[in-house]
Amino acid sequence: MFMGEYQHSIDEKGRMIIPAKFREALGSSFVVTRGLDNCLFVYPMQEWAVLESKLKSLPLMKSDARAFTRFFFSGATECELDKQGRVNLPNTLVDYAKLKKDCVVLGVSNRVEIWSKDLWENYFQQSEESFNEIAEKLVDFNFDL
Numbered sequence: 001m002f003m004g005e006y007q008h009s010i011d012e013k014g015r016m017i018i019p020a021k022f023r024e025a026l027g028s029s030f031v032v033t034r035g036l037d038n039c040l041f042v043y044p045m046q047e048w049a050v051l052e053s054k055l056k057s058l059p060l061m062k063s064d065a066r067a068f069t070r071f072f073f074s075g076a077t078e079c080e081l082d083k084q085g086r087v088n089l090p091n092t093l094v095d096y097a098k099l100k101k102d103c104v105v106l107g108v109s110n111r112v113e114i115w116s117k118d119l120w121e122n123y124f125q126q127s128e129e130s131f132n133e134i135a136e137k138l139v140d141f142n143f144d145l
Helices: 020-026 045-056 063-074 091-096 117-129 131-141
Strands: 002-009 015-017 029-034 040-044 077-080 086-088 102-109 111-116
Touching: 002 015, 002 020, 020 040, 020 102, 029 045, 029 063, 029 091, 040 045, 045 063, 077 086, 102 117, 111 117, 117 131
Parallel strands: none
Antiparallel strands: 002 102, 015 086, 029 040, 029 077, 040 111, 102 111
16 A cells, blocks of 8 residues: 655656655556646556456446546556666656656555646645545545544
8 A cells, every 4th residue: 555745856857766665565567647637646567457457347438438548548658667766757747747846756545646746735735625525525435534
């Protein structure tokens, strides 16, 4: 399980250090793709396989299902860590997530998220203000803290 928030930076070549606590769980290779809210989602191969299976089961005849799977799979790339624990992110993903120098790496249960520091701070501030409302809505999913 991934958890925690870490401040990192990305260099001009698109290389970013992955927190040491995440490296073992990610394994020797993992998948990085476009995430929601303009961040990147990073999945260990076993989690990617589960997600892939779920996405394959979506109805091909539904335009929303086709659009979502295109969005998700077309941005996906298999990555590996170098000897310094860095991942080299493709330019298309760096541009999508608006990654500049300062980034935030989050552990979110079964995945890692990579955010632009500015986007994360803005998102967090907006979400923090409505956290109680969001928690109340989760009751609809039979979820209780």
